[in-house]
Amino acid sequence: MKIFSKEQIYQWDNLTVERQNISSTDLMERAGTQIFEWIHQRMQGAQVPIHVFCGIGNNGGDGLVLARHLITYGYHVKTYIANCSDKRSKDFLVNYDRVKNVTKDWPVLLNCKEDFPEITPDAIIVDCIFGIGLNRPVDEWLGQLFQHFKNSKAFTLSVDIPSGLRTDQVPTDENDVVWAGYTLSFVAPKLVFFLPETAKFIGQWEVLDIGLDPAFLKETETEVHLIGKYEVLQMYVPREKYSHKGSFGHTMIIGGSYGKIGSVTLSSKAALSAGAGLVSAFVPKCGYTVLQSSFPEAMVVTDTDEELLTKIDFEVKPTVIGFGMGAGTSPKTLSAFEAFLKVNKKTPLVIDADGINMLSKKKTLLKLLPENTILTPHPKELERLIGTWKDDFEKIKKVKALSKKYKIIIVIKGANSITIGNEKIYVNTTGNPGLATAGSGDVLTGIICGLVSQGHNALNASIFGVYLHGKSADIAIQDYGYQSLIASHVINYIGKAYLDLFKQPEPTIEEEKKQVK
Structure with a gap:
């Protein structure tokens, strides 16, 4: 709309x-x-x-x-x-x-x-x-x-x-x-x-x-568009009968540090549940057993370091890379991130959490981002990136300027999450207070990665991903309520969010009256 x-x-x-x-x-x-x-x-x-x-x-x-x-x-x-x-x-x-x-x-x-x-x-x-x-x-x-x-x-x-x-x-x-x-x-x-x-x-x-x-x-x-079911339904791409896992791309999730491997697990699961054909995770050595046991569908590659990301090196050629969740911002990890950006010129990126914090610490790294890189900051991460703002209109203005300068897409997370890209503003209509819970942002990053992996362009993947994330939570709260909803529940309801795209809406009072007449 x-x-x-x-x-x-x-x-x-x-x-x-x-x-x-x-x-x-x-x-x-x-x-x-x-x-x-x-x-x-x-x-x-x-x-x-x-x-x-x-x-x-x-x-x-x-x-x-x-x-x-x-x-x-x-x-x-x-x-x-x-x-x-x-x-x-x-x-x-x-x-x-x-x-x-x-x-x-x-x-x-x-x-x-x-x-x-x-x-x-x-x-x-x-x-x-x-x-x-x-x-x-x-x-x-x-x-x-x-x-x-x-x-x-x-x-x-x-x-x-x-x-x-x-x-x-x-x-x-x-x-x-x-x-x-x-x-x-x-x-x-x-x-x-x-x-x-x-x-x-x-x-x-x-x-x-x-x-x-x-x-x-x-x-x-x-300039502004409101995103609901009928807007994202146009983005949906049905699967061919004879497609295979290679048809839907390979997502690589990079992140984690000692005690924070759960975030990578959530992102990896969400990417696969959103439709990626293959998912690999690159983590410190301490995350190997955690991921292999908690998420057997994923492949795991490890850093040489036990607790931190220090050198990002893998033989896989992914379709999309999600980076930053649980990674921390230690000098070693920041150096590894910079070295990675210098060699990664073409593979699409979705950057979240500590990846955004590292960009904020060293803003010259923004110049290394491939065109149409997606950033998904929550309010404090956004503040570190663009500085403070006097009101919501100035916040949007600053985000638009950053998006235009570096040709990137930025998802401002929150109630009615706003996606800004190509000098347009897209306001989401799904989601609820239950998403105010640890790990929900990691799930969003994974969903967006899964959509890019399948062939959606970066802007559509961001808009569609934010919608699916919120709709999954909207369906899940019918079983869990706001207070008991956790990030894993959201992943479990991604399938129902997809199915809801094709569900006919309940008739309004006025429509029911017309049917009676």
Whole structure:
């Protein structure tokens, strides 16, 4: 799914008005009606107090359309206008007059804290104050209104985006943003829905189709893409009947040190479970017995040193190499890593953990990385690599710059892991808090290696691998829960994650109703 910028959304609105020969007021009517239909399908006329808070721009106009329909259908609704400035949009004024035609209770004008209505915990708040066009600080009394929403404990539904949140900035004061329980987004979700510092304001989210021009959706390129089942399904490559293990490449996992051989074991198992035809592991001598006994499917090559990687030398010609998990960053290992990079000019690399830490210690090594090398840092490893950042937008900007400079792909691990490559941003939709466990990153590295081994290009392998990793965990928690999930469980569910790609989704409430009719 494409995630559009604020400017692209405005362009899309204007183009729709032009191509469909409608007015902007007609488009606003569509938007407000869709919000009403969403609410009405779930409430079916229930007499719950509904407080609709409108701004004086187009987002407020959407709220007035909603309020009019709620009133017409007999809901218990109160409408308020947050008097944010002297400038009212044309379509807002049109719908303000339309509301006055269906009720004797005109919208209540709010100017200050003393005007705030009482809101009970059993009520519903619909937030239509600011949309994506907000470009100035929120007035103090409006921030107090947003806190009034939060303190009321009422369910809060935000339209398009929680008021006070911008599409391209992290708020300086979280009290100046509405904390939504649910967000109904027009056209597509926004990037801020998925960033650690801003996702907390969104709650659950859903996209509403308001009939914008479909050609624009197909023709317009976006910088950001949201990755779900249907995006990765296009990357899936079925196996030929007469293929053999040599058809799916040979993954080499290099890493480990005394007491940290488990990480290599996890990566190796994950690579094979993801579909690599062959897997070898290169480890210090102390890892030989561990790997041979715990993972008999792997071949093992050892360093001359008992406890550390000191000289990376093997006769195998792998399809892809995963490096760094459990390796440590001793001077001997760093020297071995540098020597290895100087001779490895073509074999694709996936670098994780201490491999990234060594790149951070000696940044000149970045110049030795083959094009399309994949790095998979967690937040602290990323900080060592690019330095600190003031907010998530600066973090993405720095990662994009590093990716472009060295022509590499970087996976920013975390909730909604983000893959950056070829100057594009890919936001993952799978995964859960159960992945916050030792070894889950080693499993991800192995999965990505397994996909590269099978012939996927580096960018697709990263995107697909992150999705499979998260989906495996999503399926596994149904049996283990968040707290008991461990990295080995994720490996065991990779097969089910593959099968899930071809599973038909459960019908929605609306689809079930249509089938009954």
